[in-house]
Amino acid sequence: MSRRPTIRDVAREAAVSTVTVSRVANAPELVKPATRERVEAAMRRLGYLPNAAAQSMRTNVSRTIGFLVPDLTNYPNAAVAKAAEATLAAAGYAMLLTDSDHDAAREARFLRLLRSRQVDGILLYLSDEDDPAVQATIEDLDIPLVVLDRSLPFGVDTVFSEHRAAMRQTVLHLAAEGHRELALLLPDLRIRPVRERAAAFVEAVRAAGLEPERQSVVHAEPLAGGPSAIGRLLAAEARPSALLIDGTRLLAAAFEALRQQGLVGRVRPIAIDVVEPLAAAMPEVVGIARDFAAIGRQAAQLMIDRLSGALSGPPRRITLASRAVLAEQAALPGACLGR
């Protein structure tokens, strides 16, 4: 395992200067075909690969994008990351992925780390859009940034999801089915989608003419206090007849609570942003879905356009729709899930 071949080795092998080798790689049209072939043959013979670190140093461009997510095992994060990676790779960019595990301190640290690693831009899923330290770090960034579905108090390129219409549709649908008590179960996070959904729920409940004091919005930790908060909700005398649940983890917690209290089939579960294979397995449960691949593609494309200069000027804000997909209650197995 000897030293890896450099541009100089190739130059020697092909009996040209390093400049010519560099040109064969970066601007082949400037090199006479015969010379080019000689150089390419030498490259193949030696197994030459350009040294990205050296290129990056020389050009001040790494063709690498950082992506920071709160939790990669959360399906939306993974799906968006996957689509973004594919789009970036097609444009010649690699993706440096970091997972903050919902820790704002780690987020600030990773942002600096990515910066120090010379990434050309950052795609960002924040776990707390209010955190001042993180906000300050972001504002200090001197590279393009694309934020995913967060509201920040300054202008940034952002890919938003529209959450309100689908929520409204879902609530109206449930009201039309005769549900009089609804509950919305949300993770306890300070992020835009949670806030939008809560606000839209309250509005929609009013629009549907449901008694406001019999509807509830519960913020729960999916893992820690989640199940018990849900348990309390279900034990209340004005128990909801339908439960809108945000995310796969809370959905699992909700099922557990329903099972424990023998309420399966008596409370209709409606899932928001649920992992796709699960949605396929239990379509009767899905309420609101998003096209995560499209989100990832758009975010990556926005980044690519910023870096290529195809897009310049003030922060761009893209909004993608959510979809309400509700089966008829009549067609539901409802009573049959769990125990």
Added chain:
Amino acid sequence: MSRRPTIRDVAREAAVSTVTVSRVANAPELVKPATRERVEAAMRRLGYLPNAAAQSMRTNVSRTIGFLVPDLTNYPNAAVAKAAEATLAAAGYAMLLTDSDHDAAREARFLRLLRSRQVDGILLYLSDEDDPAVQATIEDLDIPLVVLDRSLPFGVDTVFSEHRAAMRQTVLHLAAEGHRELALLLPDLRIRPVRERAAAFVEAVRAAGLEPERQSVVHAEPLAGGPSAIGRLLAAEARPSALLIDGTRLLAAAFEALRQQGLVGRVRPIAIDVVEPLAAAMPEVVGIARDFAAIGRQAAQLMIDRLSGALSGPPRRITLASRAVLAEQAALPGACLGR
């Protein structure tokens, strides 16, 4: 947005040489405290961050690890990647993530790309362990490689999962419950876990004394032909009474087929390697589980030890267990899933 400060700017600001600045960053104990503080102050004032590309060029070390997965939206991939990233980050390594989307050609390409990006090592989930081009690319690699649960015809550091014991246990359990016709549903991939499970199933069926010709192993594309292959299986006259299903996607396809044929509740579904929140939502379905976080940690640690020199010598093979977790059939809602 002016030029980013370099080590020279800091040196000037602190009235020392660049060497001293470098030492403050890399070997602070060699610098007199007073000097060190002056330098650190200058760093903070200027917002200095070392240029990773320059470091990498000088030292030939990037402190970056590549991770290639077949599909990031597949829960096991994401969970392993997350744990690996956390372990690597704690050791000062960043993770360059690529997704081959189950395309062997892309795998070979990404391996070269990672190499060209000067990653110090590669963690590898292969989508086809038999592909000769990929195998050749791997053997050519001159950096540490940790393979995840694949059998390759040459020695490599590998983190395996043990699949057989749990499969055997599960089959015996089902036989004891009275099931006489079993079917195992696997993705159509040439990878070790699929082969191990198939082999263990055949063995276990024999050990349980079940009639071999009434048991089946079906390889199905999760998306394309999957549902129809499952449909045929269920339409056969010797229809299985229990279905062991590998992976979340096939599980979804299986539910769809069961629903279509009105067999929900008459065929017991048993899931292998299923996404965790789904397992929490439908515990009655889970059959075999693995600790993906442990897998990711072990793989990352193996890599770190290779790079630090803590581990040297012949390829290391680590094997982690699977867990059979079967609820009693009597306690199952069985008859109640889907419609």
Added chain:
DNA sequence: TTGTACGCGTTATCAC
């Protein structure tokens, strides 16, 4: 069409 010369930001080496 090709080559010479230099510098990107950092660290290893060796001298002081």
Added chain:
DNA sequence: GTGATAACGCGTACAA
């Protein structure tokens, strides 16, 4: 304890 200097691999003026 600190500094001068060279070198890492590459791309780019500029010259030929």
